[in-house]
Amino acid sequence: MVVGCQKYYFALQNGETWSSSDCTKETCENGKVIISHVSCLPASVPVCINGYTPVKVYDKTGCCFQYQCRCVCTSCGSHYITFDGQFYRFQKNCTYVLIKETVARYDFKVLIDKENCGLFGTSTCTKALRVYYKNYEIILTQRRGPRIVNMAFVNGTQVGSTYCNDDFLITSTTIMLRLEIPKIEAVVTFKMLLFSIELPFSLFHGNTEGQCGVCDNNRENECRLPNGSIHPSCPKMANDWRVKDKTKPYCDNPPPEPTTQPPTTPTVPCTPAICEIIMSNVFKECHKKIAPQAYYQACKSDVCRSPNTNVGCTSLEAYALLCNDASVCVEWRNVTNGQCEYKCPENKVYNPCGPTVEPTCNARKGKGKDKGSSNKFMEGCFCPEGMTRFSSATDVCVSACCSGPRGKPQQIGDKWISDCQQCVCDENSLSAVCEPLVCPTQEPVKCTKEGEVLVSRQDGCCPKSTCTNFSKDPCENCHCTGKQDPSSKLNIIKCSKKQCVSCQEGYTYVEHPGQCCGSCVQSSCIIRTPGISTPIVLKVSKIQNEELQKRLEHKPRYKSEYYLY
Known part of the structure; x- marks a missing residue:
């Protein structure tokens, strides 16, 4: 008889299998639950032609993984190293497609805006990287001056040194800018003389083109032209990825490339000491993960062409950047005899291996979303030990996270x-x-003046008792309504004029100064006769009225006797 299994509150059939959360699976066999580990396919380790160590990429279950090569495109000065490790030198000052999807899947593209720089303008630098993702245009750039300032723009609006939304994260460490797009696992790092762009092999394999080449672990097709053909020269390929830029009209009709090569002169052996640092034990641990030869070659190319050996710092900086991104911390500036020294602002300290996202007070309180790659490093200027950056919108370092x-x-x-x-x-x-807030005790208030009443209202945070005139006009009748004044928070007082007496016919209302109401003064002759209820009113002149008053002072002999004029 085949027996099923009971799992929590569920009855399971014999032979039924289900997954657990710890990379195990459970199977019902004749009434018993058999636990076994999830079986994974063997993970072979590929040989990555770009010299990077393969990385583990886990499947959706998080239980099985495969090794994949890293797709990293970098530039230091005028030197490019493509996704598959092709090294070439390109020195033009237009705007170009750096990375573009061959088939649009993630709406991702990167343009590079180059300009002349250097002491005599004979070199080219990266003015800005323009990253297009979904409906965003993200520009990473730096403002030159006595001190270089990192700047980031999102859809034309400048954002703070740390900016985060649901689609991407921008961070700054004073020295450079970093953009992370978690959904497509893209990381873009920018400084004026160098950049680094990493894309996951699993998402972009065989689907990139532009100056960074094709991410497919095949160097044969790196110099791919916009029409899909392969050019034997990557510098010639790079120039064909030029795009129209209204700020650079001179790029619309570039001069033709020279058909003849200038005569070569015998090269003098050149081994600059600053470049030897890349191949030394200083970077020994990083050599195990990232091949240094291309950066060593770029360093020698720059230093041997220039009387200023400090130009070699760019290649060291670029290689150290990749080492940090591979979780290898290298303290390299202190071995350059001051040639590559970096001075931070007075309120910050230099750290060769700081966090990709500097902690802030908001993040400590759980209000921030700015979580970077915890297992990677980033060179930059950070708050001193024992102090915290107050917020992502300011560079103020504080010893306490108090917001006033x-x-x-x-x-x-x-x-x-x-x-x-x-x-x-x-x-x-x-x-x-x-x-x-504890409010102070108020002395008792007495209202002694006529018309005053005691009222209580809010004075800031505390109640305050004051005397208020209930009626400002003694000739008004006022009462307190149930409606409240929004500004004073007191009930509204409604007043109306007092009603004075009305005068009968023959009398005139006369006001008395200082009194609310006047009185009625007779101004006409009023005749009352027996048998008639309505008096007769005769209007008289002022002179007649005065004479009438005199006559009426005498007592009449009969009730019906009147003197009329």
């Missing part, structure tokens, strides 16, 4: 009021500690 009014950093012991709470930058927690 308007988001400004506060020092230990500083006090302030925020949202009706008394806050202090606490020396123990190194953060802001806030408690409800």
Whole structure:
């Protein structure tokens, strides 16, 4: 009899198999649950023609992996090293396609904007990298001056030194800029004299073209032209990837390439000491992961052409960048006898192997999304030990993560009021500690003036009692309504004029200064006769009225006797 299995609250059939979360699978066999490890295909190690050590790439389950080559394209000065390790020198000053998908899959493209630089403008430098991804245009560049400043733009708007959204992350370490696009595992690093772009072999294998070549571990097709054919010369190929740039009209009709080569002169052996550092034990651990020959060759090419040996620093910097990205920390500047020394701003310290994303107070509090590659390093200027960068939008280093009014950093012991709470930058927690504000006790207020009433209203965070005139006009009748004034937070007072007496016919209303109401003064003759309820009113002149008053002072002999004029 075949017996099934019971798994938690589920009845399972004999022979049924399911996966567990720890790379094991469970099978029901005759009433018993048999646990076994997930079987994976053998992982062969390829030989990567670009000299990089293959990396492990796990499948979606995270249980099985295969080895794949790394697709890394770099440049130091005018020297290019393609995805498959092809080294060539290219010195033009237009805008070119660096990387483009042969078949559009991820909406990803990189252009390189080059310009003349150097003491006499005879060399070319990378002015900017323009990265296009989805509907974004991301520009990485640097502003020259007494101190070089990193700048990043997203769709034409400059963003802070650290910028993050759901699609990509931009970080800066003063020395260089770094762009990470997690979904396609792309990493772009930029400095004026060098750049590095890494794409995953699994996503871009055989689907790239441009000055960086084809990511396919085959150097034979690196010099691919826009029409798909292969050119024997990579520098000639690189020039064909020129794109129209309205800021460079001189690139629209470039001069023809010379057909004859200049005569070569016998080369004098040149082994600059600064270039030998790349091949020395200083980079010994990195040699195991990244072949140094191309960077050594680029260094010699630059130094031997220039009277300034400091130009070799670019090749060392480019190689050290790749070492850091391969999790190999190399402290190389201190062995160049000051030739490649880098001075950081006064509030920062140099670190050859700092984090790809510098920690900030927001990230410490769990409010930041800026998480970089934790197992990689990045050279740059960082906050001194014991201090933290206040936020990704500022380069201020603080000893305590206290955010005061308007988001400004506060020092230990500083006090302030925020949202009706008394806050202090606490020396123990190194953060802001806030408690409800304690309001001072107010002396009793007595309202003694006529028309005053005692009211209580908010004065900032605390209630305050004051005397308020209930009615400003003694001739008004006022009452307190149930509606509240939004500005004073007091109930609205509604007032209306007092109603004075109305005068009967024959009388005139006369106001009295200083009094709310006047009185009625007779201004006409009023005749009342027996048997008639309605009096007779006769208007008289002022003179007649005065004479009438005199006559009426005498008592009449009969009730019906009147003197009329």
